[in-house]
Amino acid sequence: MPLTPLPRLMVEPIVRAALLEDLGRAGDVTTESVIAADATLSAVIATRQPGVIAGTDCAVIAFDLMQPGISVVVERPDGSAVSPGDVVLRVQGNARAILSAERVALNLLCHLSGVATATANLVQAVQPHKARIIDTRKTTPGLRALEKRAVRAGGGDNHRFGLDDAVLIKDNHIAAAGSITAAVARARAHVGHMVKVECEVDTLDQLHEALAAGVDVVLLDNMTPAQLKDAVAIVAGRAVTEASGRVTAATAGAIAASGVDLISCGWITHSAPILDLGLDIG
Template identity: 65%
Template sequence: MSLPPLPAIMLEPLVRTALLEDLGRAGDLTSGAVVAKDHHVTTVLRARQAGTVAGLDLAMLAFRLIDPGVEMVVHRADGSEVAPGEIIASVSGPARAMLTAERTALNFLCHLSGIATATASVVTAVRGHRAKIVCTRKTTPGLRAVEKYAVRAGGGSNHRFGLDDAILIKDNHIAIAGGIHPAIERARSSIGHLVKIEVEVDTLGQLEEALALAPDAVLLDNMSLDELRRAVVMVAGRAITEASGRITPTTAPAVAATGVDLISIGWLTHSAPILDVGLDYPEH
């Protein structure tokens, strides 16, 4: 099934802000001076390394906000795997507009494709296990929606989008509230029937205490593999189990083998390296 796109109304403010940052106070001095106004070209967005594509809609918006006459033909849609040298899309139109928007388009495309590629690497690593790979709120300010979209493009799933769509009681909440029991009870008394409660636990003793209050999910933070296995047995399907804590593609298979439902990874959005993509001309 194809990946549902984000609405353009969500993307346009992000792209406009990025373009305005680049255009500054005087516009693109170089392209305006060097390239004839009526010169048209066809270029290609080409992958320079293997990976998973994400962010084409933002790249397209970058070009079209500079000049609506720019056209893009997509050859490898978001969520597609690409090989080095493979053409992702063809871009045709006024050369000035293409050059003006080039860096903004590539910044979004490379960054989001990097997130999708990193996600796909972990999703592949845990294939054959039940665990889903999910992201966190450790996102670039202002880019959360598109970074979480890129995680989906890589085959992952999303954790909560913000503080307002679920309750996650973490260690500091527990400490300030005076314990797991009062924290969960206060949370439950204050929410509507559609809001889920997840509680973070560091030990099996905390898990046992939390399970007595029937949370919807438990976050098993920085537990050993043995502790994760024992935690899954203790939960016995009564809550969703989520493992977290510096998990990599190398360590993810062993974590998934413990039987947890979710593996949450912050670095997918805050530290994934870009996927190198270039805007190439026919003679290059």
């Protein structure tokens, strides 16, 4: 299924803020002193390592904001698997504008492609099991929409986008409410019928309590693959099962083999290594 782009209305303010941060109070003094105002150039953004691309819309907008009319051709759209040397974007136009936008375009493109690549590696690791890789709210402040879309570019899926679109009762909520039963009952009484209720559990006893309370999803936190397998058997289809904790490409396969529906991972958004890309003139 083609990856639907985010509306420019959502992306442009993020890119604009990044450009303003980089240009500072005086603009790009290096480029303006070295490059003639009417100089033009052609360049490509190419990959230095294999991975999956995300964030091309950010790069396109960065160049366009510096100077409308710069030609940007996307050769590898978001979600594309790439090898070293593959051309992702071709850029042509005013040299000053291209060089001044270069770092912001690359910062966003490299970071988001890193998120997509990390996600794709986990998606590959859980094959051929049914488990889907999902993200969390552990995102870079201000970049959540971009990072969550990058997860989808890598073949993953999204957990809730914020505090307002689902109930997730965690250990501190349970401690403050007194019990899982009390917390779930209060949540059900507060939210509408369209809002799903998920509860984090650390033990099989807590799992039994959460199921009795009627949750829609159980978050099985930091359980071993053997414990996860037992939990899936106990749930027996009565709720969606989500495993979380200590998820890496090395552990994801065993976690998926337990039969869980979802595997959530925070590091794919907040700590994924960048995918190395660079802008080359010529």
